Amino acid sequence: MQFFKVKTVEETFALIQEHIPEIREVETRTLEEALHCILAEPIVAAENVPGFDRSTVDGYAVFAKDTYGSSESMPGFLTVAGEVEMGKEAGAPLSRGEAIYVPTGGMVPPGSDSVLMIEHCEEIGGLLNTYRQVAPGENIIRAGEDIKEGEVLLEAGTKLRPQEIGALASLGISKVNVYRKIKAAYLSTGDEIVPYETESLKVGQVRDINYLTVAGLAKGWGVETIYGGITADDYDIFAAKARELYEQADILILSGGSSVGAKDYTTEVIQSLGEPGVFVHGISIKPGKPTILAVANGKPVIGLPGHPASAMIIFRLFGEKIIKQRQGERHGKKPERLFARSTKNIPSAPGRSDYIRVRLFEKEGEWWADPIIGKSGLITTLVKSDGIVEIQSEKEGILQGELVPVIASK
Ligand SMILES: Nc1nc2c(c(=O)[nH]1)N[C@H]1C(S)=C(S)[C@@H](COP(=O)(O)OP(=O)(O)OC[C@H]3O[C@@H](n4cnc5c(N)ncnc54)[C@H](O)[C@@H]3O)O[C@H]1N2
Numbered sequence: 001m002q003f004f005k006v007k008t009v010e011e012t013f014a015l016i017q018e019h020i021p022e023i024r025e026v027e028t029r030t031l032e033e034a035l036h037c038i039l040a041e042p043i044v045a046a047e048n049v050p051g052f053d054r055s056t057v058d059g060y061a062v063f064a065k066d067t068y069g070s071s072e073s074m075p076g077f078l079t080v081a082g083e084v085e086m087g088k089e090a091g092a093p094l095s096r097g098e099a100i101y102v103p104t105g106g107m108v109p110p111g112s113d114s115v116l117m118i119e120h121c122e123e124i125g126g127l128l129n130t131y132r133q134v135a136p137g138e139n140i141i142r143a144g145e146d147i148k149e150g151e152v153l154l155e156a157g158t159k160l161r162p163q164e165i166g167a168l169a170s171l172g173i174s175k176v177n178v179y180r181k182i183k184a185a186y187l188s189t190g191d192e193i194v195p196y197e198t199e200s201l202k203v204g205q206v207r208d209i210n211y212l213t214v215a216g217l218a219k220g221w222g223v224e225t226i227y228g229g230i231t232a233d234d235y236d237i238f239a240a241k242a243r244e245l246y247e248q249a250d251i252l253i254l255s256g257g258s259s260v261g262a263k264d265y266t267t268e269v270i271q272s273l274g275e276p277g278v279f280v281h282g283i284s285i286k287p288g289k290p291t292i293l294a295v296a297n298g299k300p301v302i303g304l305p306g307h308p309a310s311a312m313i314i315f316r317l318f319g320e321k322i323i324k325q326r327q328g329e330r331h332g333k334k335p336e337r338l339f340a341r342s343t344k345n346i347p348s349a350p351g352r353s354d355y356i357r358v359r360l361f362e363k364e365g366e367w368w369a370d371p372i373i374g375k376s377g378l379i380t381t382l383v384k385s386d387g388i389v390e391i392q393s394e395k396e397g398i399l400q401g402e403l404v405p406v407i408a409s410k
């Protein structure tokens with residue numbers, strides 16, 4: 001009988017960081033094709049954004065000092081000296097005692113330090129009655145306030161979200177060098193597993209759930225997936241299929257056979273793929289204890305536990321970390337977490353990290369997390385859940401009403 005040398009969740013993350021090599025192949029993509037890609041080089045701004053002082057409102061460019069003391073009951077008076085046209089350079093500089101009309105986004109004339117909104121003044125025959133005072137800088141975006149020429153806008157290793165793509169567009173950058181997208185090959189194992197399209201099942205058979213759940217997560221992280229089908233619990237067939245997929249991909253994902261049963265060949269197959277091989281077999285986590293993580297000649301191999309909820313939770317936690325590291329993401333944004341109060345006491349064994357599926361609901365402005373009880377073989381425990389509560393290994397559970405971190409399902 002083989003026993004797991006179980007690692008904690010924290011040790012597992014540290015081992016992933018130590019073992020997973022990055023892919024450094026670079027390709028050039030247009031901004032439209034670069035969404036969710038990882039930048040291969042830093043972006044230094046070659047110009048200011050905006051390139052000129054802009055008004056953020058429809059109003060009159062003024063000297064703030066000229067409006068001091070203005071109110072509804074004691075309006076001030078300025079001379080209207082002209083109008084700025086949208087998309088055009090402002091004309092002459094503003095002189096004291098004057099106001100120039102500027103549309104939202106239009107250039108603020110030189111000299112002016114603020115813009116008074118049109119609803120706070122009234123133009124009558126070339127004179128502007130001012131009913132409010134404005135402070136210097138009010139309603140103006142200064143040249144370079146968004147991005148300064150020479151500034152490092154984005155570091156190499158940044159994942160390009162829509163907002164990063166927008167910032168690149170603002171600088172007139174139309175192509176970027178990014179790491180190439182990675183390919184993950186997936187293989188289901190188990191004599192009982194049949195393609196999900198199978199219309200009628202024989203007793204003992206189950207449809208392949210894990211391919212679609214795991215590939216679905218991977219696709220959402222920008223990974224291309226290769227489906228390797230289902231392999232029987234036969235060492236030679238399994239090892240040959242795993243080798244073929246391993247050659248085609250940057251990461252190999254195997255589901256099932258990770259435990260220590262007589263027909264659980266996954267560890268042996270992974271060890272046959274290359275050195276150094278398995279670096280984690282068994283994590284003190286629930287669900288997903290029999291997880292296997294390995295590197296074979298520089299390529300990561302993940303052996304997911306077969307139970308569908310375990311496979312998905314493990315892939316969400318460790319698969320995402322492995323993929324990010326593999327594709328060179330070094331400045332990723334933080335995971336989506338929110339805090340919710342538990343509706344129940346939830347016990348947990350100290351020394352083990354528990355990931356409890358929860359349904360979230362809002363009551364009186366607060367989020368509450370209601371645990372979903374059910375075995376890790378039940379995919380509907382995840383269908384019913386909105387997120388996962390993490391009970392860290394040092395805790396002996398959580399109390400009813402306690403505020404707990406929830407990883408929201410995407
Ligand atoms: N003696 C022990 N037995 C088990 C342990 C243990 O520590 N000692 N751990 C249990 C835990 S926890 C899990 S999780 C499972 C993991 O088992 P395997 O990774 O070896 O997976 P299988 O035995 O192949 O499958 C488990 C279960 O999941 C179903 N399955 C597998 N693949 C799929 C798929 N692609 N789609 C849908 N369902 C799938 C499979 O039919 C089994 O019912 O081990 C426990 N045993």
Ligand code: MOO
Pocket residue numbers: 285286287288289290305307310376377
């Ligand atoms: O801990 Mo296993 O992964 O659920 O059944």
